[in-house]
Amino acid sequence: MINPFPVLPEFEYIRPKTAEEAIQFLQSHPEQARPFLGGTDCLVALRNRRISPNFLVDLKYLDGFQDVIFHPHDGLTIAAAVSMNEMIASEPVKMTYPLIAAAAREVGGYQLRSRATLIGNICNASPCGDTIAPCLVYGGMLAALGPDGKRCIALKDFFLGPGKTILQPNEIVCSIRFPLPPAGSRGKYLSIGRNALGDLAIAAVTILAFPDASQPSGYCFRIALTAVAPTVIFAEEAQRLLSQTPLNEKTLEQAALLAGQCCSPIDDIRASAHYRREMVRVLTGRALQQVWNALQKDVQQEGGNG
Amino acid sequence: MADQIVQMTVNGRLEQYRIPQHMTLLRFLREMLALTGTKNGCEAGECGACTVLLNGEPVNSCLVLAVECDGATVETVEGLTERGALAALQQTFMEENAIQCGFCTPGMLISAYALLQRSPHPSDQEIKEALVGNLCRCTGYERIVKAVRQAAQA
Numbered sequence: 001m002i003n004p005f006p007v008l009p010e011f012e013y014i015r016p017k018t019a020e021e022a023i024q025f026l027q028s029h030p031e032q033a034r035p036f037l038g039g040t041d042c043l044v045a046l047r048n049r050r051i052s053p054n055f056l057v058d059l060k061y062l063d064g065f066q067d068v069i070f071h072p073h074d075g076l077t078i079a080a081a082v083s084m085n086e087m088i089a090s091e092p093v094k095m096t097y098p099l100i101a102a103a104a105r106e107v108g109g110y111q112l113r114s115r116a117t118l119i120g121n122i123c124n125a126s127p128c129g130d131t132i133a134p135c136l137v138y139g140g141m142l143a144a145l146g147p148d149g150k151r152c153i154a155l156k157d158f159f160l161g162p163g164k165t166i167l168q169p170n171e172i173v174c175s176i177r178f179p180l181p182p183a184g185s186r187g188k189y190l191s192i193g194r195n196a197l198g199d200l201a202i203a204a205v206t207i208l209a210f211p212d213a214s215q216p217s218g219y220c221f222r223i224a225l226t227a228v229a230p231t232v233i234f235a236e237e238a239q240r241l242l243s244q245t246p247l248n249e250k251t252l253e254q255a256a257l258l259a260g261q262c263c264s265p266i267d268d269i270r271a272s273a274h275y276r277r278e279m280v281r282v283l284t285g286r287a288l289q290q291v292w293n294a295l296q297k298d299v300q301q302e303g304g305n306g
Numbered sequence: 307m308a309d310q311i312v313q314m315t316v317n318g319r320l321e322q323y324r325i326p327q328h329m330t331l332l333r334f335l336r337e338m339l340a341l342t343g344t345k346n347g348c349e350a351g352e353c354g355a356c357t358v359l360l361n362g363e364p365v366n367s368c369l370v371l372a373v374e375c376d377g378a379t380v381e382t383v384e385g386l387t388e389r390g391a392l393a394a395l396q397q398t399f400m401e402e403n404a405i406q407c408g409f410c411t412p413g414m415l416i417s418a419y420a421l422l423q424r425s426p427h428p429s430d431q432e433i434k435e436a437l438v439g440n441l442c443r444c445t446g447y448e449r450i451v452k453a454v455r456q457a458a459q460a
Binding site for chain 1: 308310326327328329330333349350351354357360363364365366368369370371373374417420421435436437438439440
């Protein structure tokens with residue numbers, strides 16, 4: 001009989017004092033040691049025997065790993081061990097990067113978010129990771145540390161496939177940095193799951209748009225799609241259409257159609273590929289309409305003020 | 307098997323424990339301290355039956371290693387009950403019949419208590435959002451939400 005409650009397999013718990021010590025340990029125990037943050041994915045994977053490390057290297061207590069730092073001119077840095085609840089409650093995230101807070105609120109329940117982290121969600125590299133798309137549209141840059149020192153990785157270049165990233169086994173991600181959103185940015189995060197909250201997304205659409213005089217339409221759109229491809233993807237053709245064609249109801253509709261066409265979803269327990277594709281079109285259409293309404297309202301208000 | 311000496315305050319008592327490094331906080335509480343009010347439901351962070359307060363914040367104790375709690379404060383449904391912190395919620399849960407089999411109740415009480423600590427007068431939407439991580443297969447949630455609302459008004 002299958003034991004429904006197997007204990008965790010045995011491993012050693014390592015709490016390094018410095019980031020360098022953590023790197024050194026990972027370096028000297030290849031394929032045996034694994035970085036550990038909130039544990040909300042890692043411990044489930046361990047219990048289900050999907051991973052079997054001999055060592056968990058806890059990064060939560062390292063200096064600077066609990067910081068949320070905001071500079072009004074430079075932007076926001078969220079360190080690796082900041083919990084999703086801390087992040088959601090932080091003023092700069094709420095005020096300046098609301099799409100991150102909106103997506104994070106849909107991750108599990110409150111008690112899971114006490115432990116889950118943004119960096120953990122990113123490094124887990126699930127195609128349905130709720131917070132990845134907002135981090136992409138805000139232009140997130142990861143700060144990774146390895147034996148050769150620090151390197152910056154643009155989030156858009158980070159993912160290779162489900163659960164796969166360009167991060168080396170002896171590297172850790174220390175933080176993610178976001179530039180200030182472009183002036184006049186408006187955004188929307190819309191997702192659909194089997195429940196209103198707490199379930200993994202069937203599909204989600206994240207849009208950030210802002211005035212950009214260099215584009216024929218006068219606007220630049222960033223559209224990221226969740227849970228409908230091996231990684232979170234940008235709907236590039238839809239983005240191009242919206243920057244190059246005069247914006248009206250018909251353009252928005254066409255862009256939504258393009259978004260639905262550009263994804264490559266799978267059938268699984270949560271939804272069929274066909275349904276996911278349809279939902280991408282519907283959610284993109286709705287989100288675009290709301291973002292466009294907000295952008296137009298801004299123009300009217302500016303006109304009124306002038 | 308690697309053990310570790312850990313100092314932890316559980317329900318107000320600071321003690322030293324020798325704990326296997328791969329033991330979860332849930333198993334430590336239930337199997338080493340016999341605090342069985344904290345339930346083992348899914349052991350995967352889905353059901354919330356194992357919710358306890360870790361340094362004042364609700365967590366799924368099935369997804370915390372006991373050795374991570376070195377120097378931490380843990381409160382379970384037993385400890386919160388002893389110091390009377392759950393009295394109002396327990397009363398309204400009984401009055402509203404928000405309990406059927408009772409398995410989810412300790413976790414529900416702790417999530418609700420934590421909600422009322424951070425937001426003493428929550429809206430129904432806030433109550434529902436705070437309980438997203440606690441599953442109940444008996445009551446249909448309406449009575450639970452009502453019980454939390456009543457406790458907030460008491």
